[in-house]
Every structure is written in structure tokens, then in C-alpha cells.
Amino acid sequence: MELLIAVFVIGYLFIALEHNVKIDKAATAITLGAVSWVIISLSGILPQEKLGDSLAHHLSEISAILFFLIGAMTIVEIIDSYEGFRIITDKIKTRNKTTLLWLVSGVTFFLSAVLDNLTTTILMVSIARKLVQEDNERKTLVGMIVIAANAGGAFSPIGDVTTTMLWVGGQVSSLELIKHCFLPSIICLVVPLIILSFSMKGTLAEPTPNTTDESAVKSDVRILILGITGLILVPVLKTVFHLPPFMGMILSLGTIWIITEWMHRKKTDEEKTNLAVARILKTIDTPSVLFFLGILLAVAALSEAGILAGLAKSLDKTIGNNAIVAIIIGLASAVVDNVPLVAATMRMYSLVDFPIDHFMWQMIAFCAGTGGSVLIIGSAAGVAAMGIEKIPFGWYFKKIGTLALVGYFAGVAVLLLQHNIS
Numbered sequence: 001m002e003l004l005i006a007v008f009v010i011g012y013l014f015i016a017l018e019h020n021v022k023i024d025k026a027a028t029a030i031t032l033g034a035v036s037w038v039i040i041s042l043s044g045i046l047p048q049e050k051l052g053d054s055l056a057h058h059l060s061e062i063s064a065i066l067f068f069l070i071g072a073m074t075i076v077e078i079i080d081s082y083e084g085f086r087i088i089t090d091k092i093k094t095r096n097k098t099t100l101l102w103l104v105s106g107v108t109f110f111l112s113a114v115l116d117n118l119t120t121t122i123l124m125v126s127i128a129r130k131l132v133q134e135d136n137e138r139k140t141l142v143g144m145i146v147i148a149a150n151a152g153g154a155f156s157p158i159g160d161v162t163t164t165m166l167w168v169g170g171q172v173s174s175l176e177l178i179k180h181c182f183l184p185s186i187i188c189l190v191v192p193l194i195i196l197s198f199s200m201k202g203t204l205a206e207p208t209p210n211t212t213d214e215s216a217v218k219s220d221v222r223i224l225i226l227g228i229t230g231l232i233l234v235p236v237l238k239t240v241f242h243l244p245p246f247m248g249m250i251l252s253l254g255t256i257w258i259i260t261e262w263m264h265r266k267k268t269d270e271e272k273t274n275l276a277v278a279r280i281l282k283t284i285d286t287p288s289v290l291f292f293l294g295i296l297l298a299v300a301a302l303s304e305a306g307i308l309a310g311l312a313k314s315l316d317k318t319i320g321n322n323a324i325v326a327i328i329i330g331l332a333s334a335v336v337d338n339v340p341l342v343a344a345t346m347r348m349y350s351l352v353d354f355p356i357d358h359f360m361w362q363m364i365a366f367c368a369g370t371g372g373s374v375l376i377i378g379s380a381a382g383v384a385a386m387g388i389e390k391i392p393f394g395w396y397f398k399k400i401g402t403l404a405l406v407g408y409f410a411g412v413a414v415l416l417l418q419h420n421i422s
Contacts, residue, residue: 092127117379374404
């Protein structure tokens, strides 16, 4: 077990120091996942005849998450290819700094709940770059976009990878997650917004006008409505038909694919090349999918070795309070990726002791989803914003990190208060 832990720590360091070691984190993750199971095989932790069955069991759970992500990412890419998101850009007219701050943050919050926080961040940062010319004001707005995207994703089963993992894994249900985490997530965003509003005053220069033709806008509206409706229907299909979420996502993707093919049935192959879903499928972020595959396989190996169960007992013994454990996990996600943290937590605590919609799972969903906002490297949304806007680590920590931390604890306080009242 010591060798397995050492390999996991070394692999994780390579992932965390991706930009320093110049090795893509996806390459490290899938290697880590495979090597971890080689160690399981050589160590004799599992009998050889049971090794394949155990791996197949874990792979079935992992595949459900991966197929869900692939479907969601493809639908978002379809909307983007048809320039459907431009409609949102055109609706933002205000030049007042404070109003724009609240408006962009609000749109980010709700959009990330419907789509996902990473995609929403990329979209809204692109919008911010068009709307705000001043460098410092734009960086501040982008910082709030990160907080808003993570907060919006924390209460939605499809808004963040970690909430999706908990939803697919049966730890939370969609309605109960929204019911308990919606208000804390709003508080997590509103508190930093209120504080920041006192310092952001004045108006911004007018951006370059965006001219489009009528036929293009009409097409954009159809695809935008079709794509977002498909994403929203996923939790509905799970509730009504009791199918796994990835089945609903695949159904939505297939339906959108057929409709778009029908829309362009009279065009030549050359004319519809850029709009074909078959081409769009090639543009999704495959390295991210492989990263999740590798890290989840590695965590599954730790689970099989009994390491996560031992960690759970150690936390219970030393801390003894599930809420504090969840808060610590949330803050830890600002330093390390929240995907393996949540994956480990799911392995540490069984559904027998902590059944679906137990308060601890709601705490984990909220804390892991929002705690990463404290540091810009603490979430996929933050890393994306850092890359697009070139935000320095120190600048974010000084200007935004404290606001995110205050919002985080304010949201936790509301979540605990709700639980004690109910």
C-alpha cells in the first residue's frame, strides 16, 4: 500500500506542476491510473480471478461520468459552432461598472447551472474581453466570473464535474441538491459582489458594435434554444424514467444531431462541413476526458487497497465532525483538483452509512464546488480564466481570493443554518 500511495502522490505532483514539468496532466493521469492497477495486481491485494471483475465494476461507474461529459461538451460545442452564445453578448448593453459586475456575474451563475462552470467561464471571459477595455477592471470582472461559475455549478447536478459525480454515483438527487444548495450558492456569490461594489464605480467605454444579419440571428436562436433545452431535459428524464444521466445526455445529443442534419439536408457536403456534428465531435476537449478517466481509475485503486476507508476512519477519529471534514475538503480543493478529492470522499463513505441526500453529501457538493475559487488554480474555471486573461496567481489571491474565502464561509454558514432549522 505504501508503494501505491507514493505513486499516487508523485503522479499528483506532476499533475499539479503541469506547467513546470511541461507534461500534459492528461498523460500523467492515465499513466497513473494504469500503473495504480498494475500495483494492485502485483501486490496481491485482490485475488487474480477477482481483479478483472473489480476493475470492470469501477470502469462501469467511471464510464457513466465520461459519457455524460462527452455528451454535454459536444452539445455546448454545437451551440458555439452556430454562434448561439452571441445572443447573450448582444443583450448586455449597460456601461455602468457596478451594474455590469452584477449582470455578468448573475448570468454566469445561472448559465453555469444549466451548462457547466468550465464552459460558462470560457464563454463569459470572452464576453468580458469584448465589453471591458480597461485591464484592471476586466481582470476583476473575470475574477468574479470564476466565483460565479463555481457557485452556480455547486447547486446543479450538471453544473460541475463533482456534483455530476455525486449525482451519477447516487449520493445526491437533483431536486434535493438544488433545494439545499441553491441559497448557499447565491450567498457565496452575493457577499463578494456586495463588498466589491463599493470599490467599482463609474462607467466603461462603449465596446465595438457587433453587427449580424437577420438570418444568422434566427439560426442562432434555434440552436441555442435546442441545445439548452436538451441539457435541461437530462435531469427531467432521470426523474421521470429513472435512467442514468448519461442516457439522457446521449438522447439529447442524438436528437440535436438529427435535427441539425435535417436543417442542412439540402446543402452540399462542403457547405455544411463547419456545422456538421461529426466535425464538432473532433473539437471537444478529449484530454480533459482522459484526465478524468486516469484520475478516477487511480482513486478506484486506492479504494480497492482500503486506503480511502482508512483515511475516512482517521478523519472521523481526529475530527469527528462531518461538516468540518467537508469544509476542509472544500478548502483543500483550492490547492488540489476537486475531482480526485470528491472521488476519494465517495469511496471513503458508503451509501449505507450516508444514504442519498444525506446532509454530508450536500456539504461535500457545495464545499468542493465553491472552495476552489479561493485560488485561481483551484478550479477548472479558474485555470481557464488564468489562461485566457493571463491573470497572475498573486494578483488573483490578493484581489479576489479573500472575497472568495469570505463568500465561501458565508455560504457554509447558510447551509448549516438551513440544516439546523429544517
